[in-house]
Amino acid sequence: MAHPSFYGFLSNSYTSALVSPDGVIEWFPCPRFDSHAIFCRLLDQSRGGFFSIQPSIPFHSRQTYDDNTNIVMTTFQTEHGIAEVKDFLPIGRVAIWRRVKTEIPLELVCRPTFSFGAAGAAYNITDDGALFSHPGGGEAVKLIIHGPMKKLEHRDHWEIGPGEVTVVLLYARDYQSEQQMLDEPLTDPNCVEEGTRHFWQRSLLPYEGPYQDAFNRSMLVIRGLTYRTNGALLAAATTSLPEVVGETRQWDYRFVWVRDASYAAEALLLAGDPVACRRFIEFMLNTVDLAGKPYAAPFYKVDGTQSSGEKELLWLAGYKNSRPVRVGNAASDQTQMDIEGDLLWVVLLYWQTTHDDTFIKEYWWAIDTLVSWVAENWNTPDASLWEFREDNDIYLHSQVMCWVSLHVGYILAEEVMHLDRLAQSWKNVADIIAQHIWDDQKESDLPYFAQGRRHRQVDAALLTLPLYGFVEPNHPVFAKTLERIEAVLVENDFVYRYREDNMGTARYPFTLAGFWLARVYLRLGNLKRADELIAQQLQCATDLGLFAEHVNPKTFEPHGNFPQLFPHAALITTLIERQKLSEDVISPGQHPQAMTPSS
Incomplete structure (x- = not known):
């Protein structure tokens, strides 16, 4: 097609x-x-x-x-x-x-x-x-x-x-x-x-591998969604393009989501641009709030200030009469417990790549603030990365990202700051979080991981557990999780983020999730299956190589805000990881960026 x-x-x-x-x-x-x-x-x-x-x-x-x-x-x-x-x-x-x-x-x-x-x-x-x-x-x-x-x-x-x-x-x-400027x-x-x-x-990066045109186009989209003054990375270029035409799931994505932008910064780093990655990290660390939750909102304006609330522009008919058109995003008031870990993961990868101890020391005040807050508040219910409205829970993905926060803090405190006592205290909290996750999985009487304590179904975010090194991809419980996700959320190699939420049925596949699934199979050493998934996700792109947040699996028409940072970043990360695997840089089952020296 x-x-x-x-x-x-x-x-x-x-x-x-x-x-x-x-x-x-x-x-x-x-x-x-x-x-x-x-x-x-x-x-x-x-x-x-x-x-x-x-x-x-x-x-x-x-x-x-x-x-x-x-x-x-x-x-x-x-x-x-x-x-x-x-x-x-x-x-x-x-x-x-x-x-x-x-x-x-x-x-x-x-x-x-x-x-x-x-x-x-x-x-x-x-x-x-x-x-x-x-x-x-x-x-x-x-x-x-x-x-x-x-x-x-x-x-x-x-x-x-x-x-x-x-x-x-x-x-x-x-x-x-500005009249003089206009008259020049x-x-x-x-x-x-x-x-x-x-x-x-000049903004392109060297890449020799399959799908080079798609790699270059995704890189150009990421560059185009970068606010050049400070390196901030926007989630998307638009507001209010609907997930489903004629319904109400349409939001303003013209902000710097900590999570989305961290994924893109990781892609830039893996592709060979530590400078752009560092610029984003620096932007994000400079927004840390020393009083209260370090990130009081899950996203910020491109100048680093907070966006507050959501307004409906009722004089506009909406895209194909999909109302309301929204400016701002009510998710600014949500608690999302994964975002500190999303950023800290990229901080760790940046340091492992560059050995830039000076940068870590310069921003230790912010890193310390992030990790310390998570250490005290990791068991807080939240809206999850899916930004559920009025449906907070202890979501597993958020718990794992809290574990990531403490584990990153432990590594940097020990190896860069030489704060052994602090490092050990953070490692102890990380171990406690991990134990809670495993205890909850056993108490569920399910053979696989579940989305949350009250939500015993699977969601696509569970695919990230081996991507962050929490569990090996061939661990029996994750193997059952993968099997369940394939059975419930995958259709024709397209991946749904979940099947339903408190707003109704999720109608279309989530373009990011297909790349997550491909990366899991890369870690399992199943290059054939990974390639099948990569090829199918690339069918989601428009004729110009651009991705939206969702795709109609029958017509391949884009749905949701456009172009979307998530899938373009995921495409780059997936292709770079595939390249490393094919070059035998990593072996099947091995995590390509070790969380700890011994993992």
Whole structure:
């Protein structure tokens, strides 16, 4: 089955945009990833703003990425000729550049709105485009058309071409103070495009193995979801793309989830970029709260401040009428006990890779705070990594990640800080947590691990137990767990995160979980089974190689926010681990990153 067409992802590592297969930019938050969007037709076909360049006659279109970059090329084929549009966000400025080569006239429509479509734009037509402004605020957008063009009758329509045309859209948060920037002469388009191309191509990392194109595209997505100022990593580029069209499971993911971002930082480290990994770790350690839970929320804004609450934008119809559209995320109020361990695991891997004792010592205040808090509070019920609403429990995955926190603390305290007494105390707590987990498993009278003390079914998070070194993949209890997961959660090599929760049935497979399962089989030395799973997960990608959070297993259509950090990070981690196994760097059953020197 062919990969479905969806949206092309554009980024300049400050914000992002989505361009549809037929050349319409339908998503563009300004000035940051988590800002209000001036183009949001993605979430409302009538009220949301958009920016289109298309033939005015019937056409067929196709999209590709331009030569391992985040530059999207849309090609239009008509009976009278061909047109090509290259779209990119320039590095260092909140703007959209659209470079056009066309044999036929094209129609350009630029219709920004403000505050997610709540306010239409005031406008002033200029000789080379238009100035659009927020009627109740200082925001402004300047459209510049350089090349053959003529104004059409409708206020926001132009005809451009034939020939070469450069179209630039500049954003200003405050027009009065930024007018000089808006009025600057355009930089040479060839220089801007080449600079953007080189920026993305230099961000790739060496990889020689199967699925190299998928590896490179996933790396470019991770780079595109990185906030360049501080190395923060966003969970996704969008808000409110639904898990199931027409239902209510749609959330705002334009934040830095400690968990999701830690997975991506691990992928960057394994792929050979310890600098990017360190930048993220440093960002996260600098958000640690010394009073109370070190991470008071499971996610943060890209500037490191907390996001509070969730708002429903009831004037928007939602993606394919899936309401409500949400901004912010109520999970900010949840207790999630795994996130300290998610980050500390990456801290350990970074130190094992670089032997950067100075960094550990510099941030010992934060590491000590994280581990000490978990040591006192590890048995606290939480919402789990699945962020269940009003369904707290002692979830096994969270317990294991608390064990990871204490085990990492023990290793770093002993080997870097030489605090033997503290190291031993943390090791003792880690042993207590492990004993509680095993005692609970025995008391359940089940032959396998279960999701939680009140939730005796399996979930996909149990697949991570051998990935963090808590249990060997061939341990009898985990073997039964794997068998149960294969029977209950796996269909046609797609993996569901669980079957149901207190909001209803989980309708679609979870793209991350399929890669977890492949990694388990890599550890078991079953390369054939792992390869089958990897190949099937890659079917979840769009025609441009992008993953959403979920996938329709029959049509392969993406569901949920897009593109999603989780599966792109998991793809890289899985392929790197596969490469190490095939090169005999690790042997079957051996954990590739040892939790302790003796494990």
